[in-house]
Amino acid sequence: xxxxxxxxxxxxxxxSGLSQEELAEKIGVSRQAVSKWERAEAxxxxxxxxxxxxxxxxxxxxxxxxxxxxxxxxxxPDSEPESAKSEPxxxxxxxxxxxxxxxxxxxxxxxxxxxxxxxxHVDSNDGTHVHIGGGKIHVDDPNRxxxxxxxxxxxxxxLLYIPFPVIITAGFLLWGFSxxxxxxxxxxxxxxxxxLYYSLIDAIRYRDAQRFAFPVLAVLFFCAVGLFYHIWxxxxxxxxxxxxxxxxxxxxxxxVKGDEDVTVASEEAEENE
Numbered sequence: 001x002x003x004x005x006x007x008x009x010x011x012x013x014x015x016s017g018l019s020q021e022e023l024a025e026k027i028g029v030s031r032q033a034v035s036k037w038e039r040a041e042a043x044x045x046x047x048x049x050x051x052x053x054x055x056x057x058x059x060x061x062x063x064x065x066x067x068x069x070x071x072x073x074x075x076x077p078d079s080e081p082e083s084a085k086s087e088p089x090x091x092x093x094x095x096x097x098x099x100x101x102x103x104x105x106x107x108x109x110x111x112x113x114x115x116x117x118x119x120x121h122v123d124s125n126d127g128t129h130v131h132i133g134g135g136k137i138h139v140d141d142p143n144r145x146x147x148x149x150x151x152x153x154x155x156x157x158x159l160l161y162i163p164f165p166v167i168i169t170a171g172f173l174l175w176g177f178s179x180x181x182x183x184x185x186x187x188x189x190x191x192x193x194x195x196l197y198y199s200l201i202d203a204i205r206y207r208d209a210q211r212f213a214f215p216v217l218a219v220l221f222f223c224a225v226g227l228f229y230h231i232w233x234x235x236x237x238x239x240x241x242x243x244x245x246x247x248x249x250x251x252x253x254x255x256v257k258g259d260e261d262v263t264v265a266s267e268e269a270e271e272n273e
Contacts, residue, residue, distance in 0.1 A: 005064060006040035012056045012063070013038070027051045156205055164197050186227050192220040210249040215242050 013023055013034075020034045027048055036042035044052065053063045097103040102114040109125030122130040127142040168190050175187035199213035218238045226232045 003040045006038050008063070009052070010038040012052075012058070016056055018055075023055070026055055156201060159201050160198075165194050168194055182227060189220060189223055189227075192216055192223075196220070208249075208253065210246060210253065214245045218242055 013020070016023075018026070020031045020038075024031045024034050028051075029044075029048065033042065033044075037044055049060060049063065053060045056063065094107050095105045102112070104110075104112040106125075111121075111123040113121040120130070122128075127140075129140045172187050172190050175181070175190065176184040195213045195216050199211055199216075203209050203212040218241065221238050222232075222235050225235045
């Protein structure tokens, strides 16, 4: 007999509330025989298997074959109430709701509300509060005695809701059909303004000029001057400005980051004092 079947016989006996002696008396065998079955040292014959199935109130197939549902029931200790067999295991006082958004209430007092209408609100058990919504950002951190409130984002975030590609496509069609300023041969350049538009928004939002698509601007300038004024040389020099632009941006970012690190270090030093 394999160990899985032996363990299953053991669990069925325990769930029936029978000792090895009581079970042995019911089926007419010795206690040592029952013990050997449950240790996988011996196997009951067909008659004993049928009798065991009748005693445990299961079919012979359920007794011998691996049945996940029955094995899960058999693995529940006798001391557990019947409700534990039908109800899922409790996982504490944490709760999650998906009504009109995502709402999490943690057992430790942390609370997170992500609403489709009101934005994001986080209340930590250490007193920190973060609220993002209505184009505003409010952060209060009493642990570091800092507070940040910004009402400058609405116009920036609002730009993302403008269907700029649709507007450019409409302008492209009007330009092309009108035949003005070269018509279709030059109207295609309007599509280059799409990456410029969104990269400019990112650069402003994150205060990082490196996010701006300067190479696209260089291409647009080069093509516009060449097509409208037929000056291709020395307009190509604009491409040499691309690495210069990013070198300057990188230097500025490092300087700003260095200042921030110094500020944070000085604040931490003051707190330690």
